[in-house]
Amino acid sequence: MIYENILEQLSSQKCKLTLQRRELLKILIRARTPLAAREIYDRMLKKYPNMSFDTVYRNLSLLQEMQIVNRLEFQEGRSRYELNLSQDHHHHLVCLKCGGTWKLRACPLEGLNIVNTVPEDFKITTHRFEVFGYCRQCRD
Amino acid sequence: MIYENILEQLSSQKCKLTLQRRELLKILIRARTPLAAREIYDRMLKKYPNMSFDTVYRNLSLLQEMQIVNRLEFQEGRSRYELNLSQDHHHHLVCLKCGGTWKLRACPLEGLNIVNTVPEDFKITTHRFEVFGYCRQCRD
DNA sequence: CTTCTAAATCAGAATCTTTCTGATTTTATT
DNA sequence: AATAAAATCAGAAAGATTCTGATTTAGAAG
Incomplete structure (x- = not known):
């Protein structure tokens, strides 16, 4: 449901629903805590072993601009990302x-x-x- | 006054009052806004042209541990630093x-x-x- | 003032995150 | 099946920060 809504939102903005993009979204939806780009990349490698790290960053930037993802900084020297669900400001x-x-x-x-x-x-x-x-x- | 108090605090913790350390403090005291490590380094180079960037980071870490300095992150991809004056929580x-x-x-x-x-x-x-x-x- | 030692510095390499570049592939439409 | 724009890959590059090993210095002791 959440997943389909986001795909819909992406489509309506002329964003292609690539396999990598879908997988990234699934990972974020499953995640119980905010994830670092590196952690996301590692999980995606299992399904797409030839993935470029750049793809993770490019998509996270895109999703952040579309307000689908929040970028967080917890003084760890790197960012973490979580889904930005409406009605769940926290x-x-x-x-x-x-x-x-x-x-x-x-x-x-x-x-x-x-x-x-x-x-x-x-x-x-x-x-x-x-x-x-x-x-x-x-x-x- | 602020400067002398901090030197006193450093001395009491067995920290040496090196020229570089003094200069860094003066720069932070003069600063009207939080400064990035790079900006601090550039200012210190004017007085100590052979300074190592590492010295800036080492001292900022030390001062942060001693709660003399605050490390701030403003989603700019690097940290900024400001003096941590008691009675001025903000x-x-x-x-x-x-x-x-x-x-x-x-x-x-x-x-x-x-x-x-x-x-x-x-x-x-x-x-x-x-x-x-x-x-x-x-x-x- | 000179000696001494721990602490601090320098110089440069290393690490890590993030971004960029240019060539290739893919999505989704025609 | 052809096409063009968008996305991806691979690797390099940039930037911040940390680490390493040799050298210097502050401050204490004599």
Whole structure:
């Protein structure tokens, strides 16, 4: 369902439904946590052993522009990617030891307090919020 | 004053007050916006033309561990650094076109709303919050 | 002031992520 | 089945950051 909707959205924008693109989407849909480009590439290699790494990056950029994918940065020196499902706006709780992530539904922009401190002449487009620390397993 | 306090703090931790380290601190104190490692290096070269880039990174890591410096990521593919002055906790407003930044004094963790949504068994150590968009000059 | 040692620096290579280039292949339409 | 635009592949390139091994230096001790 999600998968078909996204394919539909891609088609309507004249994007070709290549095998690699389909596989990337399936991987993102299956993923339980945000994945690094490298992790996505490794999984795709199993099905398409001759794949170019570039294909992963090109498609992730495309999907990000189409707002189908979110690019996240958790101070790990590389980005991670997750599906951007409407009606599921969230932020992340990130464990600094194991790298585990959990969704945080509360959003700083929802209360008006913060938005009120932004100058009126600044046009907000996006925002990021992450909480770092140690999960139950990793804290001492 | 700020400068002397930091030198004092470094000394007390048995860190040597090398010329390069002093210069780096002066640059950060003078800076009006967070600087990329490359920008810091370029400024240091004027005074120490034989400097190694590595020295910049090594010292920034050290200062970050000592909580004298904040490392920021504004989705530009590289980090930026700023002094971490106590009593000046803030986040950033970042212009996606010109790269300009402004301080945002409101903090998502101040209201209890968000903290309440974090599981009790997660030990929070740090957090990040950035608002992206277009500044007065850059919006159409 | 001189000696000494750990810490810091330099120079350059290495690593890693991400982007680019040019040739080839594929999707989807005609 | 032919076609053109889009996408892919393979490998190089760019850029940030980290590492290595030899050399230098800050600060302490004599």
